[in-house]
Amino acid sequence: MNITLQKSQIANRQSKITITGSKSESNRLLLLKALYPEFSLENVSNSDDSCLMTDALKSVSNIVDIHHAGTAMRFLTAYFSIQEGREVTLTGSKRMKERPIQILVEALKELGADISYVENEGFPPIKITGKKLTKNKVSLKANVSSQYISALLLIASKLENGIELTLEGEITSVPYIKMTLSLLDEIGVESSFIGNAITVKPNNQQPATNNQQPTILTVESDWSSASYYFSIVALCEVGTEITLSSYKENSLQGDSVLVEIYKHFGVQTSFKNNTVVLEKTTQNLKAFSYDLANAPDIAQTIAVTCFALGIPCDLTGLHTLKIKETDRLVALKTEIEKLGGNVEITDKSLHLKASNTINQFVPIATYNDHRMAMAFAPLALKTPLIIEDAEVVSKSYPTFWNDLESIGFKITK
Known part of the structure; x- marks a missing residue:
């Protein structure tokens, strides 16, 4: 099943989402x-x-x-x-x-x-x-x-x-x-x-x-699934806020490094009663570089965030991405370049050049990879796009599309 994400905006600047266990x-x-x-x-x-x-x-x-x-x-x-x-x-x-x-x-x-x-x-x-x-x-x-x-x-x-x-x-x-x-x-x-x-x-x-x-x-809720909301908030106007549950400040999950990483993109994180509140506080468009050896599963999310914001990024420590559901480095390069971006990869790194152009209604191939579908979804805040085989999200987050609709994303099947 392919879906079309129309150009969207967050309907409620204080949205809430419950995410299943890690x-x-x-x-x-x-x-x-x-x-x-x-x-x-x-x-x-x-x-x-x-x-x-x-x-x-x-x-x-x-x-x-x-x-x-x-x-x-x-x-x-x-x-x-x-x-x-x-x-x-x-x-x-x-x-x-x-x-x-x-x-x-x-x-x-x-x-x-x-x-x-x-x-x-x-x-x-x-x-x-x-x-x-x-x-x-x-x-x-x-x-x-x-x-x-x-x-x-x-x-x-x-x-x-x-x-x-x-x-x-x-x-x-x-x-x-x-x-x-x-x-x-x-x-x-x-x-x-x-x-x-x-x-x-x-x-x-x-x-x-x-x-x-x-x-x-x-079981604590899944930080990898939370990453897509970090990306969404990063692409929104200052003042946008999304609350996610259930999360711990002293999480065991490596992907909780999102809290530190997304400060670079103007996202402030606070913990309240087993929830995490993401708020866009500033607009930062500086180049980004990071070694993701300890959290490679969020590389796709970060690469798409940087592309959407028009900023360059250098992501390293990605050698394990080649043996995931697909070769995620090749997949990222292919799909971002279809959208108008410029990406160079090695066997363990990704280098995205700054770009101010995002092509419309590009069909994003997902390669049987749930993270490809979800990482590209926040782009709908910037441009309409098509996600192929969208049901692949069920691998880790079956209610993802419903949750996006609940905060204002326009999705047609």
Whole structure:
């Protein structure tokens, strides 16, 4: 389904939006709940990815298809590796079969896991025979996707001897690693992260039965989803305000760096009673540069914000974007240039030149990538445009288009 976004404006200068739970937190906690069923979850993400994760963890089939859900592919590879006696083939979409899994598979094999490739070496689908893992020492390159690292950490407490994980080189996506360790701590699993070494102690009891640990965990709302509202406010007039819930000032999510980043674009953020209030306070049109190694998922949002404001930007630390739902660097360059922009990319950076022209009614290809659809949507505040395959947003934010309409965006199908 394609939709047309007519040139729009915010209907109410003090709008409110409720955003579902973080996909990143939800998928980690769903796996932990499968390992430790004594605690319950509230505000779980209603995204496709989290629904697929939930279904996969409950499935009794020997073939589990996670479609486009990359996080689920990584986490479930680790999870099924320790389900003793169970044999599962883990597969996904055509694009998922092009996304590498070898780094994680080799690490799990180092711990004693039984995993083999069904089609192409290094890529899904994979056949996993669950077994008891007794080895506990493993090494990974530190600049790989944090999801590989988190996958190992999430199952670590169920290994007979826990895990001693050594990260080699400069670590990227540290906030996501710390998120995983913080969630382990919340359910009573002990861990340490010192230098390049992460240790998780074994815990074959049920941590949540400890009276000092919570039996209900509430998932914070998704900061990646909030990014599109930061972009919207940045493109609005001074005085525009949008309130989002439910958010914590001391968030575990790496994308909460949006608070600092969007100050550059004149967006002031304040926290009130588990809500975050975004207000456009100044108009700043200076060039922007930032290393997004710890929050690569917001690169598309920021690039489009800068393009819409007509300012140049240099974004670095983006090496993981090439193995997402699509090659996001190539996709950004292609779509921004269709709109009249000028973009240069390397394998880990994006460089946008200043432009005062935005072409009208350009069809934005989304490449089966939810973030492409949502990142470009705020441009409707500047020019009418078309979003192709708009339903792709259901991967992380199913009510996105309805929420945009509620604040004044004009959408026709």
